[in-house]
Structure formats: structure tokens, C-alpha cells
Amino acid sequence: MMKSILLVSFAACLLSCGGSKEMKTEEKVFVVNIVPEEKKLQEYLHYHRQVWPEVEAGFRKAGYKKISLYRYQYLLVMKIEVPVGADLGQMGKTAEAYSPRCAEWNRLMAGYQVGVPGTAQGQTWVEAVPFYEFRKE
Template sequence: MTSKKLYYACDLVDDPELIEEYKNYHSKNNTWPEITKSIKDSGIVDMEIYILANRLFMIMEVDETFTPERKQKMDKENPKVQEWENLMWKFQQALPTANKGEKWLQMSQIFKL
């Protein structure tokens, strides 16, 4: 099985209380099991999210079955994922270059040692 890594960025609303609540939703014991299952079912092998102030950085390791289009389709058809995504909009805000409704934007590599 081959895998590759994808990198995404998103911003949170710049409010310390909301940021703490967002972090709490993403702690190991609070993540909804339906969400982690949907992530794995889409071909995501591993996922990490980092934070600095209100900027989020996500690393996804994906297998050959993963495509962003497939993941988006699966998410739209999953009521629990839709519930989660609607809840997360309370905390997240689109990056300045995002299109309407976009949260996480894929980043491009500009350097590798």
C-alpha cells in the first residue's frame, strides 16, 4: 500500500474561549467515533492537527483510495458528519482566499530538504 501526505490550513475565530472549546472537541476522549470512522473509511490513514494562536495546520496521510472529491461526497451523504461540520463552523472561519463554504484549504509545498 502506498501513501502520500496532504497539508491543509484553516483559521479559528480569534476568541480564546472558543479556541479552548474547539481543542476540547478534538481531544482524544471527545472526538465523535462516527467522525473518526468516516475519516478512516475515506482512505485517510493518519491525521494530525496543530494549532498556533488561531491558525490550524493539518497533516493527512492518505492511501491510494483517497480523493478529496470522494471524501466530500461521503461527507455530504453522512448526516453525522454534516452535524459535526455545522457545529465546527461555530469555531472555524474561512481563510481570506477561501471560496464560499470552504474551510480547510490545501497547502502547496515550496521547500523540502
């Protein structure tokens, strides 16, 4: 009995004292188009040169590890790094709930986005499914 109490105490100390291993993460990739108007594209890019601090604080609060955006003309690619098995829907809600400015940002950005071919009416960001990877071992 004493051994099991000591083991539980040791494990709790490791977790609370920073002795645990770094959380495993995974990358996910999403795509969307910007409304095909040069003015809209330039506005969208301008916003992303000065992302509101509340939005990035919401990302941190929700547990996102990294978010990167890429573009080719009006096609946007977003790569996110999140904890393995993360509930992306819940993470999005947590980020948006952080501040009213986060929800405002999402509404504003949605006005610039349209789905890629094959998405349902009103659907914007969709996950791109990986199908090939090269890795030098």
C-alpha cells in the same frame, strides 16, 4: 491460454490473500483559522480532545490513513495521509455519509472556522502547497 489463466489466478490470490504490497500514500497539508475569540478556541480544542467515535469511523471508512492537527494561536494546520491520487472530495463525502453524526460534526466545527487571508468568502480549509523539502537520503 492456460498460462494466462494461471497468472490471473495467481495475481487474484495475491490481492485477496494479503500478498499485495502496501498501498502508496501521500501527505497533504491544509490550513484554517479559528474565529479569533478565546472562548471559541477553547470549545474547539475541547471537542478535539473527545472526537466522536462515529467521526473517526467515518475517516476509516473513507480511506484516510492518518490525520494530524497542529495549531499556533488561532491558526490550525491539518496534515492528512491518503492513498496516492485519492479524490479528497469523494473521501469527505464518504466520511460524512457514514453516520448522521459525521455531518453534524462538520456543521458544528464549521461554526468555529474562518478562512486564512486570501481565501474566498465562506471558504475555510485550503491546501498549503509544498515548496521545499529536505530529506537525508
